[in-house]
Amino acid sequence: MAFTLVRRKSAAPDRGGGLPAGPLAAVLAVLLLATLTAAVALGSTAIPPAEVWSVVARRLSGEAPRPGTDDLIVWQLRVPRALLAALVGAGLGLVGTAVQALVRNPLADPYLLGISNGASLGAVAAIVLGLGAGGTLGLGLSGAAFAGALATFALVWTVARRGGGFAPLRLVLAGVAIGQFLSGFTSYLVLRTGDEQQTHSVLFWLMGSLGGATWQLLAVPAAAVPLAALWLQARARGLNALLMGDETAAGLGVDVTRLRRELFTVTSVLTGVLVAVSGAIAFVALMVPHVCRLVVGGDHRRLLPVSALFGAVLLVVVDIVCRTAMDAQELPVGVVTSLLGAPALLYLLDRRLGSGT
Numbered sequence: 001m002a003f004t005l006v007r008r009k010s011a012a013p014d015r016g017g018g019l020p021a022g023p024l025a026a027v028l029a030v031l032l033l034a035t036l037t038a039a040v041a042l043g044s045t046a047i048p049p050a051e052v053w054s055v056v057a058r059r060l061s062g063e064a065p066r067p068g069t070d071d072l073i074v075w076q077l078r079v080p081r082a083l084l085a086a087l088v089g090a091g092l093g094l095v096g097t098a099v100q101a102l103v104r105n106p107l108a109d110p111y112l113l114g115i116s117n118g119a120s121l122g123a124v125a126a127i128v129l130g131l132g133a134g135g136t137l138g139l140g141l142s143g144a145a146f147a148g149a150l151a152t153f154a155l156v157w158t159v160a161r162r163g164g165g166f167a168p169l170r171l172v173l174a175g176v177a178i179g180q181f182l183s184g185f186t187s188y189l190v191l192r193t194g195d196e197q198q199t200h201s202v203l204f205w206l207m208g209s210l211g212g213a214t215w216q217l218l219a220v221p222a223a224a225v226p227l228a229a230l231w232l233q234a235r236a237r238g239l240n241a242l243l244m245g246d247e248t249a250a251g252l253g254v255d256v257t258r259l260r261r262e263l264f265t266v267t268s269v270l271t272g273v274l275v276a277v278s279g280a281i282a283f284v285a286l287m288v289p290h291v292c293r294l295v296v297g298g299d300h301r302r303l304l305p306v307s308a309l310f311g312a313v314l315l316v317v318v319d320i321v322c323r324t325a326m327d328a329q330e331l332p333v334g335v336v337t338s339l340l341g342a343p344a345l346l347y348l349l350d351r352r353l354g355s356g357t
Contacts, residue, residue, distance in 0.1 A: 021302035024295065028309035032086060035316040039082035040074055042324055047074060081213035084221065085319040086312040088210070088278045091225045093292075093311025095267050095274070096285030097304055098232055101239040102263045103168040109286040110271040112172060113264075114156050114179030115149050119275035120206055121186045122148020127202050128189050141205075142217065142276040149272025152178060157264065171264070207332030208281035210319050217277055224273045228266055229308055235259065236300035243298070282334050283341025284311060291344070 040052045047070055055074040058065065065071040092110075100108045110116045126144035159174040160167075186206075193199045232239070238259050241249035246256045274281075288311045289303065296302045315333070318340070322331040 021296050021306055025305050025309055028306065028313060032309060032313050032316070035313055035320070036082045036086060039085065039316050039320050040078040042320055043073075043078065045073060076215075080215050080218055081210050081319065082316060084213040084218055084277060085210050085316045087218070087221045087225050088274050088281065089284060089288075089311040089313070089315025090308040091221065091228070091270055091274045091311070092281065092284040092315070093288040093307035093309075094225070094229055094232060094304060095271055096287075096311075097289040097292075097300070097307045098239070098263055098267050099285070100289055101242050101300065102260060102267065103172050104243060105168070105172065106290070107286070108172070109283075110267065110275075111179065111282075113175035113268070113271075114152050114177075114182065115175075115268050115271040116275050116280050117179035117182040117186070118152025118155075119145040119149035119272050120280050121182045121189075122146070122151075123205055123276070123279070124186050124189050124202050127198060127205065128193050142220075145276035146272045149268065149275060152182065153265075153268035153272070156268075168260070171260075204332055205279045206334075208279040208334035208337070209330075209332055210278055210322075211330060213277075221273055221277055224270055225308075228270045229304070231266060233301070233304050235262075236304060239263075239300040240298075278333070280334060281315070281337055283337045283345070284315060287341045287344050288314065 037049050037052060041047050041049050051070055052074055055065075055071050056079065058071075059075050065075070096109050099110060099113065100106055102108070103112070105112075123141055123145035125148070126141050156171070156175050156178050159178065160171040190199060190202050193202065238249070238254050241252045241254045242256065242259065249256050249259075288307050292303055292307045292310055296306050315337075318333055318336045321336055322333055325331055325336075
């Protein structure tokens with residue numbers, strides 16, 4: 001992966017081209033509603049969409065659930081999973097967009113800063129040490145992953161700030177080095193696992209899974225993702241200025257060091273939340289911003305909401321494929337996103353090289 005910063009000439013956001021963001025966001029919102037309905041309706045037991053909405057309406061109105069399995073399947077199993085997929089997809093779209101602006105590198109994603117590796121190490125340590133069900137202080141698997149993400153954030157921040165200043169290249173190099181170290185330690189813990197079932201659980205989690213979705217698990221991402229979206233949208237102009245270079249951004253009145261510090265904090269915390277509830281899902285944070293830039297341009301005022309909606313739709317569709325592609329077992333989410341993301345990224349790179357940007 002290239003770590004060179006984007007040239008100032010090509011880094012300026014494209015404010016002119018692209019489709020109108022408002023109508024596109026409305027289309028994506030309708031598409032998201034349709035994919036959520038399909039995610040709840042489809043599965044080993046097919047449920048008509050009308051019955052899906054009937055169950056949801058009864059639950060939301062406070063009526064007593066009807067006897068039978070449909071209510072249990074819809075409300076307790078599939079609705080939380082579909083909503084978790086949408087939240088994680090939206091969060092990954094936001095994180096990818098923000099991180100690429102943070103380091104002025106169009107190939108950046110949360111893995112580049114090591115945060116995902118730290119969250120993965122925390123979760124794997126919890127599984128291997130048998131803390132997944134309750135966990136230290138009752139935090140369990142998600143809490144261990146989030147603690148690992150925050151510890152990595154602190155370490156990367158400390159290393160990147162050594163010598164003063166806040167250079168994007170130093171941040172990237174610190175994140176990559178620490179992330180690779182943590183990845184190696186995670187592999188060591190996997191090798192130390194003597195239980196075959198435990199090893200399978202670790203590997204499945206590392207490839208991403210939404211199978212553990214519950215209403216209780218939804219609480220933190222349901223708060224974190226909208227708050228992060230609002231915060232990033234309020235700083236969209238600052239993100240645009242960052243892409244034009246530090247001197248230009250400072251000349252426009254942007255406190256570059258403070259904005260980067262805040263961006264790193266917000267993206268690190270949000271990444272920790274997402275990895276804690278879904279495992280490590282590859283390529284979504286990298287691919288979604290690229291696809292959306294091709295459609296709406298590089299202005300973050302348009303790019304951020306479209307990336308969130310497109311990421312949500314994409315991951316809901318991917319989760320449907322993971323649940324229904326094979327009869328005997330469920331596919332890890334990361335397997336499908338990698339199969340989709342790698343060819344898409346190669347296409348986008350070829351497009352960029354062909355256009356000379």
